Amino acid sequence: MRVQHTVSIVGAGPAGFALAAGLQSNGTSVLLYSHPTHLRHANHVRRNGHLRASGLMEGSTNLRVTTDMGEAVAFSQIIILTVPSTGQETVVQELRKFPLQQHAIIAIPGNLFSLIADLDVGCIFETNLSPYSCRMEEGGLTVLGKKELVFIAPLQAGDSVISPAIYETITNIFPTQLKWCSSVVEVCLANVNGVFHPLMMLMNAGRIESTSGDFYLYADGLTPSVANAMVAVDRVRIKIGEALGLRLKTAVDISNECYGQGFGDFVDLARNSPPHNKLKAPADLDNRNISEDVPDLLVSWCCLAEKLGIDASPIRAVITLAEMATGANYFEEGRNLRRLRLEDVTREELLERFGAVQRNVVLSNGVETCRL
Numbered sequence: 001m002r003v004q005h006t007v008s009i010v011g012a013g014p015a016g017f018a019l020a021a022g023l024q025s026n027g028t029s030v031l032l033y034s035h036p037t038h039l040r041h042a043n044h045v046r047r048n049g050h051l052r053a054s055g056l057m058e059g060s061t062n063l064r065v066t067t068d069m070g071e072a073v074a075f076s077q078i079i080i081l082t083v084p085s086t087g088q089e090t091v092v093q094e095l096r097k098f099p100l101q102q103h104a105i106i107a108i109p110g111n112l113f114s115l116i117a118d119l120d121v122g123c124i125f126e127t128n129l130s131p132y133s134c135r136m137e138e139g140g141l142t143v144l145g146k147k148e149l150v151f152i153a154p155l156q157a158g159d160s161v162i163s164p165a166i167y168e169t170i171t172n173i174f175p176t177q178l179k180w181c182s183s184v185v186e187v188c189l190a191n192v193n194g195v196f197h198p199l200m201m202l203m204n205a206g207r208i209e210s211t212s213g214d215f216y217l218y219a220d221g222l223t224p225s226v227a228n229a230m231v232a233v234d235r236v237r238i239k240i241g242e243a244l245g246l247r248l249k250t251a252v253d254i255s256n257e258c259y260g261q262g263f264g265d266f267v268d269l270a271r272n273s274p275p276h277n278k279l280k281a282p283a284d285l286d287n288r289n290i291s292e293d294v295p296d297l298l299v300s301w302c303c304l305a306e307k308l309g310i311d312a313s314p315i316r317a318v319i320t321l322a323e324m325a326t327g328a329n330y331f332e333e334g335r336n337l338r339r340l341r342l343e344d345v346t347r348e349e350l351l352e353r354f355g356a357v358q359r360n361v362v363l364s365n366g367v368e369t370c371r372l
């Protein structure tokens, strides 16, 4: 008999609504939480009486939405966070009010959430990307793409062991295949939005501002010289992996792996990948392609690289340009070593904590080997 799973999803934006609709259509019982000061999408859906979906998901769905975190915590021991990483601390403040020792939290995407969360929780998992590529307008969800594969890892704290039942539940409920990684750092390095988004935004800043984003960000904006800059950033990302004993794929190959595609390079992907090539640019630079991906991905990559003795100047240059263009102080406010609680950790301790390790987990639905 099929087990009826429950999931609470914290974050009622396109990624949260798409995941909720996908899980519910698969037989999982879902409660969606929207923070009371971030009700934009939830209010539209409430007014419409249901969620309207188009694109890869078609039709109307009724979803239960709450603004009461206590209700979300009581509803399920699996809590999936689908707020941008810039919103994770706000929801952590709410979560902290409740006992969570029996709960598993999965942060989509993590961006090293588990290192900053400071929560007394059963376990925390992080993914690199959202299972769905989607946008939302006036309560209407457009699903542009669905990944075939998402990278995931738990935070391994000391020798603590996470029960195989948790892995099994996560494997069963997730709408994509999961690639189990050696650590949350490997997962964070697989969030290739850090390679794509900031450079596409910054190298097209004039065009974004003069057209209010009236062009295709990937198909028009990711041209060969933009791709060259991405390759330079990507090389640093791959070198961080090498220092940790990981053989990371290029950003294009990770995207190919997640979407089940086979593009040869950045420009090929930008022109020809259906989930990407019809995406309009945002109307201005005040967008999470910068405000999330620069402080929470590039700053952490840059600091980790420098701690490991790697020349991170291409990444440092992108962060500096983003700071000059926006006036923000991303090195200070982003996920730097102090905020990741890695400031006093030596290079050797970093390698010991996040270097590649191989462990196996056997699930009851067959033998499955997970790299943990």
Ligand SMILES: NC(=O)c1ccc[n+]([C@@H]2O[C@H](COP(=O)([O-])OP(=O)(O)OC[C@H]3O[C@@H](n4cnc5c(N)ncnc54)[C@H](OP(=O)(O)O)[C@@H]3O)[C@@H](O)[C@H]2O)c1
Residues within 6 Å of the ligand: 011, 012, 013, 014, 015, 016, 034, 035, 037, 038, 039, 040, 041, 082, 083, 084, 085, 086, 087, 088, 090, 091, 108, 109, 129, 130, 132, 133, 134, 135, 288, 292
């Ligand atoms: N959508 C995609 O195709 C896609 C693809 C890959 C990865 N992702 C990642 O998945 C995550 C969620 O994506 P999304 O498109 O659903 O994002 P989103 O619409 O920007 O945010 C999701 C929800 O979180 C809320 N939120 C934002 N800041 C918050 C805060 N400080 N405290 C509490 N709630 C807050 C938003 O409210 P407001 O509407 O009021 O801001 C929204 O309801 C992001 O990290 C994104 O980078 C998304």
